[in-house]
Amino acid sequence: MLNLPKIEYCRPENDEELAACMGEHQGNFSLLAGGTALVNDLKRGLSDAGVLISLGALPGLKGIEYDRDRDCLLIGSMTTLAEMSASAVLRDLLPGLVRAVSLTAAPPIRNRATLGGNLCLDTRCYYYNQSLAWRKLRQPCFKCGGEACLAVPGARKCQSVFSADLPPLLLALEAKLEIHTEGTGEMSLAELYTGDGAAPHNLPENACITKIIIDEVSQKWGEYRKFRLRKSIDFPLAGVALGGRKTSNRSFKQPRVVLGALASGPLTVAEAAAALSGKSYNDRNALQQAVAAVVAAAKPVANIGSRPGYRKKVAGVLLQKIWLDLQN
Ligand SMILES: Cc1cc2nc3c(=O)[nH]c(=O)nc-3n(C[C@H](O)[C@H](O)[C@H](O)COP(=O)(O)OP(=O)(O)OC[C@H]3O[C@@H](n4cnc5c(N)ncnc54)[C@H](O)[C@@H]3O)c2cc1C
Known part of the structure; x- marks a missing residue:
């Protein structure tokens, strides 16, 4: 114990x-x-x-509110994932986010786990998420203050995996953060992530995330799919989010494709988004280009479950699933 x-x-x-x-x-x-x-x-x-x-x-850190005048969704950082699942406001505005929440951890964990905590989840690795006794038997890795990566010998920096499920979709929806520092400030969610496995977050010193904000929310749509070994409870081995604005002619304006669990930070794949931009949901050619871009962008290494090559291919399949579901 x-x-x-x-x-x-x-x-x-x-x-x-x-x-x-x-x-x-x-x-x-x-x-x-x-x-x-x-x-x-x-x-x-x-x-x-x-x-x-x-x-x-602390007061004011919980709850989900839609500001109709500003067309803006505000989610308190201490809102639990269970509260997000149960929210009628969220179901109405962003059902894809509710589905992403339902893929995160498992019901008992979602009763306590918060959105703020999910955004700040540490990166993970087989060689890092172990007991102190286990780690003491090995040389310290980059993430433990050492000079080596135990998962990828010869790597020049920490390769631990960005494992939070909700950031990819929130990034695809261009979410912002309200933060409490000496006063109150804002930063984009994208600015929170460094892509460096050893120090994955960029929150200013003595700062706390207070709210997650999604502007122009009524115009936005987003969906997330993940691959994990145990469907009832598991961190992602690959995650793909597609977000953007749906148009009246069954296509997307300003799409964004963001990958999770395939590098040390979330990966925004601009080439995949460009391939899908303005294209009909029936356009298989556009989808194939986007899938190829996702597979090329994914950079998994052998430090969590499943083979890296397989996780790369699965990332393409996850995007395909989201796109093909749009046709229904
Ligand atoms: C068995 C198991 C399975 C899990 N499966 C998944 C999964 O499938 N997908 C997934 O994404 N996660 C998973 N998790 C991880 C975790 O439960 C979730 O990421 C959860 O949302 C973390 O939220 P929390 O409130 O518990 O955060 P905490 O544990 O309280 O905090 C996590 C980190 O966030 C920081 N933090 C928290 N709130 C703020 C804030 N407002 N401002 C600044 N920093 C803050 C903390 O300082 C800490 O560094 C799993 C955990 C367990 C134990």
Whole structure:
């Protein structure tokens, strides 16, 4: 059994207390949302935070709201995935996002897991997501402060895999983040990801995500498909999202294709989007070009389940499935 290390715990109740806690423990804290990922990481010695700052008592971080005047969807970062599944607003505006949520983890986990935590999920690797005792028997890898990648000998940087299910679709929908730093600010979701497995997130120091924002939401459509070994519960081995604006003549304006679990960050495949832009859902030629672009862009390595070559091919199939479902 893995035990939690001794750790200090704070539970701020307003923004001022949150800022004070983060300032006091700068560089030595982790924000605690649902804890479904972080608590495991603490038990395995994958997080060395000395202090947990719970977001659970802060007002205004929960809930899903549609601002009709601005045509904008706002989801509080502490909204659980179960709450997203049950939301009538979300089902109405973005049923594809509700379906993506239903593919994430499993029902008991979704009861606690939050959207903010999902966006900030750490990258994963067979050689990293292990107990401290297991890792101590091997040389430290890049992600543990060492100078080697154990999964891909000779690699010059960490190859751990971007494994969160919801960012690809939210990126395809051009989501933005409201963040609490010294005041309140905004950044695009795309800016959050570095693509570097050792340090995958770019959130400013002492910042907390407060809301996820999708503008022009009534014009948008998006869908996500994933491949995993166990359909009831598993991280993705490949994930593909397609988002954009549907037009009246059964085609897409400004499509975006984003891959998950096929590199250390989400991959936006501009060539696939260009191939599908303005093309009818019946256009098999456009689909074949987009599929080829996705397969070429995917960069899996042998550090999670299933063979890399197979995951590459599956990525193309996932895009094909989304596109062919549009014909129904
Ligand atoms: C068995 C199992 C299966 C899983 N399967 C999947 C899966 O299929 N797909 C998937 O995507 N995930 C999966 N997960 C991972 C995890 O459950 C989800 O990603 C979940 O959404 C994380 O949310 P949380 O609220 O529990 O985050 P936490 O564990 O509380 O936090 C995760 C990280 O996010 C940071 N964080 C949390 N909230 C904020 C915020 N508002 N601002 C800034 N930083 C923040 C934390 O500091 C921490 O670094 C699985 C986990 C388990 C245990």
